[in-house]
Amino acid sequence: MDTKIKKSLNFLLRTVIVLxxxxxxxxxxxxxxxxxxxxxxxxxxxxxxxxxxFVLSLxxxxxxxxxxxxxxxxxxxxxxxxxxxxxxxxIGSAISFFxxxxxxxxIGRVFILKKGDRxxxxxxxxxxxxxxxxxxLILGSSALLLFLPQLNETYLGFSHFQLVGTIALVILTNxxxxxxxxNIGLLHTIVQRLKIIDRWLFLRHLQIxxxxxxxxxxxxxxxxxxxxxxYSIQFYLVFYSFGIRISPIQGIFIVFILFFxxxxxxxxxxxxxxxxxLVSLFILELLIPKMAFTDTTETAIVAASSTLWxxxxxxxxxxxxxxxxxxxxxxxxx
Numbered sequence: 447m448d449t450k451i452k453k454s455l456n457f458l459l460r461t462v463i464v465l466x467x468x469x470x471x472x473x474x475x476x477x478x479x480x481x482x483x484x485x486x487x488x489x490x491x492x493x494x495x496x497x498x499x500f501v502l503s504l505x506x507x508x509x510x511x512x513x514x515x516x517x518x519x520x521x522x523x524x525x526x527x528x529x530x531x532x533x534x535x536x537i538g539s540a541i542s543f544f545x546x547x548x549x550x551x552x553i554g555r556v557f558i559l560k561k562g563d564r565x566x567x568x569x570x571x572x573x574x575x576x577x578x579x580x581x582x583l584i585l586g587s588s589a590l591l592l593f594l595p596q597l598n599e600t601y602l603g604f605s606h607f608q609l610v611g612t613i614a615l616v617i618l619t620n621x622x623x624x625x626x627x628x629n630i631g632l633l634h635t636i637v638q639r640l641k642i643i644d645r646w647l648f649l650r651h652l653q654i655x656x657x658x659x660x661x662x663x664x665x666x667x668x669x670x671x672x673x674x675x676x677y678s679i680q681f682y683l684v685f686y687s688f689g690i691r692i693s694p695i696q697g698i699f700i701v702f703i704l705f706f707x708x709x710x711x712x713x714x715x716x717x718x719x720x721x722x723x724l725v726s727l728f729i730l731e732l733l734i735p736k737m738a739f740t741d742t743t744e745t746a747i748v749a750a751s752s753t754l755w756x757x758x759x760x761x762x763x764x765x766x767x768x769x770x771x772x773x774x775x776x777x778x779x780x
Contacts, residue, residue, distance in 0.1 A: 452776040459775050463554075464767045467540045471760060488541070497687035501680045502757050509535050509762060515577075515666060516555065519570045522657045524562030529702040532560040533769040539759065540766030551575060557773040565651040573630060573658060577670040579709065580627050584620045585674060586706020591616055595630040595735055601732075626699050628663050631649040631729060632655035677758060684754045685726075692734065726751045 490750040510532070526534075534555040541554035553574055556567035591613055598604050604612065634652040642649055658666075681704070682697040692700065708724055727747045 456773070456775050457771075460770045460773060462501050462771050463541055466544045467763055467767050470544045471763065472587055475729070475760075491696075496689040498753065501683050501687070501754070504676055504680050505761065508676045508758065511676065512574075512670050515574050515669040515673075516571065518662070518665065518669075519574050520559070520562070520567065521667055522654055522716045523550065526559070530558060533772065536762050536766035538766070539675060539762035540764075540770060543759070543763040547580070554773075556773055559624070559754075560774075560777075566654045567646055569654050571572055571700065572664075573655065574666055574670070576627060576630070577663070577666040578673070580623045581667060581670040581674050582705050582709050584707070585671070586622060587616050587620060587703045589702035590706065592699055593703070596733070609690050612632050627667065628660050630663065631658065631724075674705070677754075678705065680758065681705075681750075681754055683720060684750045688750040690750060691748055700733055724748075 461494050467665060475645045492604040503658070513531040516535060517528055520526050520531070537558065538551045547552070551559055552571035555571060556562075558568050565670040594612065598609055608680060634655050637649055639651055652675065678698055678701040681701040682694065685692065685697065685701075694711065704726055709730065711725070727744055730747060
């Protein structure tokens with residue numbers, strides 16, 4: 447492809463990403479009547495500004511951990527600096543803002559690579575995303591087990607045998623997920639034996655999965671768990687700042703469950719503003735039946751969810767647009 451055409455296409459794609467990001471952000475904040483910015487303006491649900499600013503200060507730590515994780519993953523593809531990894535994370539957030547199921551997190555980032563194989567970069571990024579997903583599923587389902595006796599008494603009505611069976615099933619499933627992740631290199635072996643590579647050539651890049659040893663995979667899981675704890679604390683503090691008074695331990699476990707359920711809901715980042723508020727309200731009503739859910743309380747719950755959405759997703763997406771023009775979708779040697 448001609449160099450001038452590559453430059454033009456690069457500029458065009460960058461511009462489309464920036465316009466799409468700001469377009470979806472504008473729609474969600476100012477056009478969508480159901481979940482627009484009135485949640486932040488209700489005088490009866492004013493937040494503690496100190497706590498909100500503290501939550502905001504945790505945002506760089508949250509994404510810094512993700513950047514460090516991605517930098518470690520990219521060692522198998524191309525050595526990149528931490529600053530470049532940080533930019534890539536924000537760029538991925540910008541693209542994920544309008545891409546289904548946050549696909550930009552693993553597709554958008556790799557275009558910052560200068561020489562490394564991008565398909566291998568995508569598969570390596572997926573390893574990190576799986577680590578974050580499995581941590582969410584394991585910790586979320588484990589937290590749900592703590593509330594199982596209460597849910598059983600109020601809603602489920604399981605027998606003792608069914609209750610024990612449910613607990614055993616969750617524990618075995620979590621152990622299975624852990625085993626799968628720590629042996630992720632076997633996926634390439636399975637694909638080879640099924641001869642799928644002959645039909646889908648891009649799967650030959652799966653070989654990169656075998657380059658991760660268990661020590662590295664445990665490191666990825668550790669960073670994922672640390673990051674999960676950080677944004678769970680953020681969520682709890684935002685709830686608290688809006689007057690939703692829950693004990694710290696109970697509150698953190700409820701947030702674990704909240705993220706566990708959100709993971710199962712297909713969505714795109716800009717739509718999460720509404721989904722998070724509804725799911726948060728549903729979970730709190732389910733797990734804390736004694737809480738008095740007035741209109742003001744419900745508004746505060748949605749406002750808290752919207753605030754965290756803005757801090758952890760909207761702001762990084764906006765920052766990502768400042769780095770989009772560093773991307774090269776078409777490199778000289780491509």
